[in-house]
Amino acid sequence: MRKERYFINLILILLAVSAIFPLEMKALLPCECLEDRILELRNPPMEGEDVLLLQERLRELGFYSGRLDEIYDVEVARAVAEFQTENRLEPNGIVGVMTWDVLGEGILPVNRSGKSKAPKGELSIVINTYKRTLTLYADGKPFKTYPVAVGKPSTKSPVGEWAIIHKSKDWGGGFGTRWLGLNVPWGIYGIHGTNKPWSIGRAASHGCIRMHNSHVEELFNWVPLKTRVKIIGERLPIKVNRVLRPGQTGLSVMQLQDNLLKIGIDSGYRDARYGPTTERAVQELEAQFALKIDGIADWNVLYLLELPGEK
Amino acid sequence: MKKRYGILIIIFIFLIAGLSVSIINRFYSLDYLYKLLIKKEFTINPRAAISPEKEYLVNIWYYPFFRTIAAEEGREKEFFQEVFIDLHNKYPNLRLKIRKLDFLEGHKELLEALERGNPPDIYLNFSNDSLIDPEWQIPVEPYLTDQEKAGFYTVDWGKIDRENHFWGWPFLVYKQVWMANGRIPGHRGFIDKINHLEKESLALNYPDLTLLLQLLSLKGLERIQVKDGRLTEESYRKLYEVFQWMHKLRKEQIFSLATTNMEDYFLKEFLENKPVVIGPVNLWLERFLLKKGKGNFNQIYLDGLVQVYTLSIFHQKKYQGDDHSRAVMEVARLMTEKHAGRLARELGLEEPYIDYRDGNNRPDLTGVKRMLQITPDVREYWEEVITPAWLDFWQKGLTPEEVMNKLSNENFVE
Numbered sequence: 001m002r003k004e005r006y007f008i009n010l011i012l013i014l015l016a017v018s019a020i021f022p023l024e025m026k027a028l029l030p031c032e033c034l035e036d037r038i039l040e041l042r043n044p045p046m047e048g049e050d051v052l053l054l055q056e057r058l059r060e061l062g063f064y065s066g067r068l069d070e071i072y073d074v075e076v077a078r079a080v081a082e083f084q085t086e087n088r089l090e091p092n093g094i095v096g097v098m099t100w101d102v103l104g105e106g107i108l109p110v111n112r113s114g115k116s117k118a119p120k121g122e123l124s125i126v127i128n129t130y131k132r133t134l135t136l137y138a139d140g141k142p143f144k145t146y147p148v149a150v151g152k153p154s155t156k157s158p159v160g161e162w163a164i165i166h167k168s169k170d171w172g173g174g175f176g177t178r179w180l181g182l183n184v185p186w187g188i189y190g191i192h193g194t195n196k197p198w199s200i201g202r203a204a205s206h207g208c209i210r211m212h213n214s215h216v217e218e219l220f221n222w223v224p225l226k227t228r229v230k231i232i233g234e235r236l237p238i239k240v241n242r243v244l245r246p247g248q249t250g251l252s253v254m255q256l257q258d259n260l261l262k263i264g265i266d267s268g269y270r271d272a273r274y275g276p277t278t279e280r281a282v283q284e285l286e287a288q289f290a291l292k293i294d295g296i297a298d299w300n301v302l303y304l305l306e307l308p309g310e311k
Numbered sequence: 312m313k314k315r316y317g318i319l320i321i322i323f324i325f326l327i328a329g330l331s332v333s334i335i336n337r338f339y340s341l342d343y344l345y346k347l348l349i350k351k352e353f354t355i356n357p358r359a360a361i362s363p364e365k366e367y368l369v370n371i372w373y374y375p376f377f378r379t380i381a382a383e384e385g386r387e388k389e390f391f392q393e394v395f396i397d398l399h400n401k402y403p404n405l406r407l408k409i410r411k412l413d414f415l416e417g418h419k420e421l422l423e424a425l426e427r428g429n430p431p432d433i434y435l436n437f438s439n440d441s442l443i444d445p446e447w448q449i450p451v452e453p454y455l456t457d458q459e460k461a462g463f464y465t466v467d468w469g470k471i472d473r474e475n476h477f478w479g480w481p482f483l484v485y486k487q488v489w490m491a492n493g494r495i496p497g498h499r500g501f502i503d504k505i506n507h508l509e510k511e512s513l514a515l516n517y518p519d520l521t522l523l524l525q526l527l528s529l530k531g532l533e534r535i536q537v538k539d540g541r542l543t544e545e546s547y548r549k550l551y552e553v554f555q556w557m558h559k560l561r562k563e564q565i566f567s568l569a570t571t572n573m574e575d576y577f578l579k580e581f582l583e584n585k586p587v588v589i590g591p592v593n594l595w596l597e598r599f600l601l602k603k604g605k606g607n608f609n610q611i612y613l614d615g616l617v618q619v620y621t622l623s624i625f626h627q628k629k630y631q632g633d634d635h636s637r638a639v640m641e642v643a644r645l646m647t648e649k650h651a652g653r654l655a656r657e658l659g660l661e662e663p664y665i666d667y668r669d670g671n672n673r674p675d676l677t678g679v680k681r682m683l684q685i686t687p688d689v690r691e692y693w694e695e696v697i698t699p700a701w702l703d704f705w706q707k708g709l710t711p712e713e714v715m716n717k718l719s720n721e722n723f724v725e
Contacts, residue, residue: 264378280415287414288378290519290593292574299579304379304599 039072039080039095046072049152049204054095057103057198058083100174100195116218119143123223125191127209129157129233132201134191134209136219146219148191149199149210150233157207158184159235160254161269164227166190167220176213178220182229185249185272191229192216228269239309244297248274256297259305260285355626357453357640359633361402367638371409373435374417380598380658387411394650398642405638428628432639433646439524440684441479441621449624450476454640459648462664465619465681479621480647481663483655485594487525487613487682492604493586501613502529505560505588511567513560513588514577517705520698521591521618521682526553528616528683535685537692542718550697550718554704554711570705598659615678619663622646 039046039054051072058064063086064079077093084091087102095103121139128135129150136143151157166181176193193213194200200212209231211219240252254272260281261267268277279295286293291300302308361367377386391409398405410431412420418438424430425444434443442448452460455477460468463481496507505513515522527535532549536542542550561570567587568576581589582603588611592600600608622643626636652662685693696718704714 264375264384284413284415289596289599290521290591291516292518293415298575300575300577303578303582 041072041074041077041093051076053196053199053204054080054103057196060198061103097195104195104197118222123227125219125223125227125229127157127191127229127231129159129203129231132203134211134219136222146211146215147201149194149202149204151205151207152203155206156235157205157209157231157233158182158187158189159231159233160184161271162189162229162231163269163271164191164223164225164229167225169220176211176216178213178216180216180220180223183271186251191219240297240302240307241309243299243302244274246274246276246279246295253278255307256305257281259307263305355449355636356633357637359637361405361638361641362634363404365404365634367402367405367635369405369407369433369639369642370431371407371433371435371642372412372417372421372431373409374412374414374437376435376437376658379595386657390650390654394642394646397649398645401645402638402641405642407642425625430625430627432625432635433643434623434625435482436479436621436623439521439618439620439682440686441619441623442476442684442686443478443623444625445687447625447627448478449626449636449640450478451480451624451640451643452477454637454644458667459664462648462666464665465617465663465679467681479623480643481619482622482647482651483620483658484661484663485618485620486661487616487618488592488597488610489588489590489613490581490592490597490600491586491588491609491611492581492584492607495588495609495611501611502556504611508560508565508588510564512586513565514567514573514580515590516574516577517570517701518574519591519593520701521593523553523697523701524683524685525591525613525616526556528680529613530556532683535683535689535693535697537689540692542692547715547718551711551715554714557704558711571708573705594658594660601659615680616682617661617679618682 037046037050039051047070049070052068052070054072055064055066055068055070055076058076058079059068061083063083064076066073066075066079080095080099081091081093083089083103084093084099089099089102119136119138123143124137124140126135126137127133127148127150132148132150133145134148135145162182162184164180165183166179168179168181170177171179171192174195176195178193180191182189182191187207189207189209191209191211193216194210196204196210197212199205199210204210235254237258238251238255240255242252244252244256249272251272253274254270256274257267257270257272257278260278261270263285265281265284266277267281268275274297282297282301283293283295285291285301285304286295289300289304297305297307299308371391373387373391375387388409391407395407398407412418414437421430421434421443425447428447430444430447436443455463460466465481465484466477493512496504498504498507517523527549530549530552532546535546537546541547560566566573567580567585577587577589580587581600590611597610601610624636624639624643648664648666651664654660655662700714700718703709703717704711709717
C-alpha cells in the first residue's frame with residue numbers, strides 16, 4: 001500500500017516536472033530563429049521556409065529549375081546532390097551545416113559606407129524592418145548602415161526599444177559567427193550572423209536580425225553590452241483586458257507604453273517592462289484625470305488609454 | 312478782510328493738495344504709498360511703466376492642457392506663439408520663456424521654487440485656488456481699470472478690498488459637471504437630482520478632493536475657517552451636513568459599488584453601460600467621455616458652480632523691478648482678455664472675461680458661483696485633518712458622527 005502511494009507520488013512529480021520542463025527548455029534555446037534542421041528526402045516530404053530558401057539559392061546557382069513550393073522532393077534532392085558533387089561534398093542529397101555553409105560562399109557582404117574605423121561616442125542601433133537595414137549611430141548621428149534579414153510576416157521581429165544584454169562568439173550554423181542577445185521579455189531574440197547570406201535583405205528569419213558574418217563581427221567588436229537597439233516596424237495593436245502592475249512584462253505592457261506615448265506621455269523605452277518610468281507615466285495620466293495616483297494601470301487607466309477590447 | 316483771505320488761503324491749500332494727490336496718483340497708487348510710507352512693507356507700484364529702452368523676459372510655466380484633447384502635439388506652444396506675435400506688435404522688447412510642467416509634479420515644483428524665492432512670473436494654475444503664496448504672489452486688481460473689472464464676471468468685487476485681494480487673472484472657467492450614461496431624474500436642482508437617483512446608480516471618485524469642495528459649495532459654504540486649531544461653527548456644520556448627505560446615499564444603497572474601492576471601477580462601470588452617474592468629472596475626463604459617448608452621455612451641471620483656472624503672478628526674491636511686474640501683468644492681460652476666449656472654446660470651457668465695450672451683451676450669469684477655495688491659512692488643516700477624515704469616511708465606512716468626533720478630537724497645532 002505504502003509502495004503504491006510512493007509510486008503515485010513519483011508519477012505526479014514526474015508529470016509536474018514534465019509540464020514545466022519543456023517550457024523552460026524552450027526559453028533557454030538561443031534565438032527564436034532556432035538552429036538549422038537537416039533537410040533530406042523523406043516520405044512524406046519535408047516542408048517549410050528553409051526548403052524555400054534552399055530552392056531559391058539552388059536556382060540562383062543554376063542547379064534547380066523546379067517550383068518554389070517549399071517541398072523537399074526528388075527534384076530538389078537531385079539538385080542538392082549535383083551541387084554537392086560540384087563542390088566536392090559527399091553527394092548524398094542531405095543538407096546539413098557543411099552544405100549550408102558552402103551554399104553561402106561567394107555571397108559578398110554589401111559594405112554601404114565603407115567605413116571601418118571604430119565609431120566614437122555613445123553608440124545605439126536602429127533596425128528598420130521596412131527597409132531591412134541596421135544603422136549604427138554614434139552620438140545620435142548615423143555611422144554605418146548594414147543590410148539585414150528580419151522576421152517573416154508570421155514571425156515578426158520584436159518591434160520596440162531593447163538593449164544588448166548578451167554577447168557570444170562562434171556558435172556556427174544558422175547563427176553565424178557572432179551573437180548579440182536582446183532583452184526582449186517574451187522570447188530570445190538577437191542580432192547574429194548567418195550561413196544563408198542570400199537571405200539578407202529579406203523577411204526570412206524567425207524574428208532575429210540576421211547579418212552577414214563579416215558585418216556582425218565588425219558590429220560585435222564595436223558595441224558594448226547595454227547598447228540600445230530600437231527596432232522599427234509594424235506591430236498589430238492588441239487589446240488589454242487585465243489590470244497591469246509595476247514589475248510585469250510582455251506585449252500588454254508594450255501596448256500600454258504605446259498608448260501612453262500616443263497621447264503624449266513618455267514612458268521611457270518601449271521595452272515591454274513595467275518599470276519605474278512606465279509607472280511614473282501612468283501616475284502622470286492619473287494626475288491629469290484626477291484619479292487615485294498609484295501607478296497601477298487599473299480599469300480607469302485602461303479605459304482612458306482605450307486598451308480594453310469590446311465586451 | 313483778514314477772514315476772507317483766510318478762507319481763500321484754505322481753498323488754495325485744498326486745491327494744491329488735491330492737485331498734488333491727483334498728480335502723484337498718476338505715477339503711484341495710494342495703496343502703494345500707504346504700504347511703502349505708513350506700513351513700511353514690500354510693495355509694488357502698479358503705475359510703473361514699461362521702459363521701451365529695456366528688454367524684459369517673462370517666464371511662464373504651464374501644463375500640457377491640450378493633451379488628450381487636441382490631436383496634434385504641441386498645440387500649447389502654438390498658443391504661446393500666437394500670444395507672442397500679438398505681444399511683439401505692442402511691446403517689441405518683451406520676450407517669453409515658456410516651460411511645460413507635468414501634472415504629477417508640476418505643483419510641487421512650483422512650491423519648491425516658491426521656497427527658494429524663485430518662482431516663474433506667470434503660472435497657469437489649474438487648481439481652483441487662486442492664492443498660493445501671499446509672500447511671492449502679486450495681486451491683480453491694482454492693475455485693472457473699472458471697466459475691465461466689470462468684465463470678470465466670476466469675481467465678487469464687493470468682497471475685494473485692501474486686505475482681501477484679487478489673486479490671479481481668471482483665465483479659463485470650467486462649469487462643474489458630473490456625467491450620466493442613462494436617464495436622470497428631471498428635478499430642478501442638482502442636490503434634488505442626486506437625492507432622487509435610483510438604487511445602485513451613483514459612483515463617486517472620492518480621492519479627487521474636488522468632490523468635497525463641490526459638495527461643501529453646494530451646501531453653501533463660501534470659506535473654510537479655522538480658529539484656534541478647530542473649525543469654526545459654520546464650517547463644522549457644513550462639513551457635517553456633507554457627511555450626513557453622503558451617508559444617507561450610502562444607507563439607501565444609491566452607490567453602485569462598494570464605497571471602499573468605488574474609485575477603482577467607476578469608469579469601467581460607466582463605459583460598460585451600467586446606468587450610472589459619475590462625479591466629479593474634470594475637464595479632461597469630460598472631453599474624453601463626450602468624445603467616447605458620441606452623444607449618448609449627459610452632463611449634469613452642478614447648478615451654477617464654476618471652477619476658475621487663473622494666471623497666478625509672482626515676483627522673485629531677486630526683485631526685478633516694478634516695470635518688470637508691469638510687463639508681466641501686460642502679458643497676463645493679453646493672454647486673458649484676448650487669447651483665453653479661443654482657448655476656452657477649443658477646450659470646451661468658458662471664457663473668463665467679457666469686454667462690454669465691444670457691444671457684447673451681459674450674459675445670463677444667474678447662479679454662477681465660484682467653487683470654494685482653500686486659502687493658505689487653512690491649507691495645512693485641510694490636508695492634514697479634513698482630507699484624512701474624508702478618506703476614512705469612505706474607506707473605513709465611518710458614520711458622520713464618528714468622522715466629526717475624529718475631527719473634534721484632532722489636536723491640530725498650526
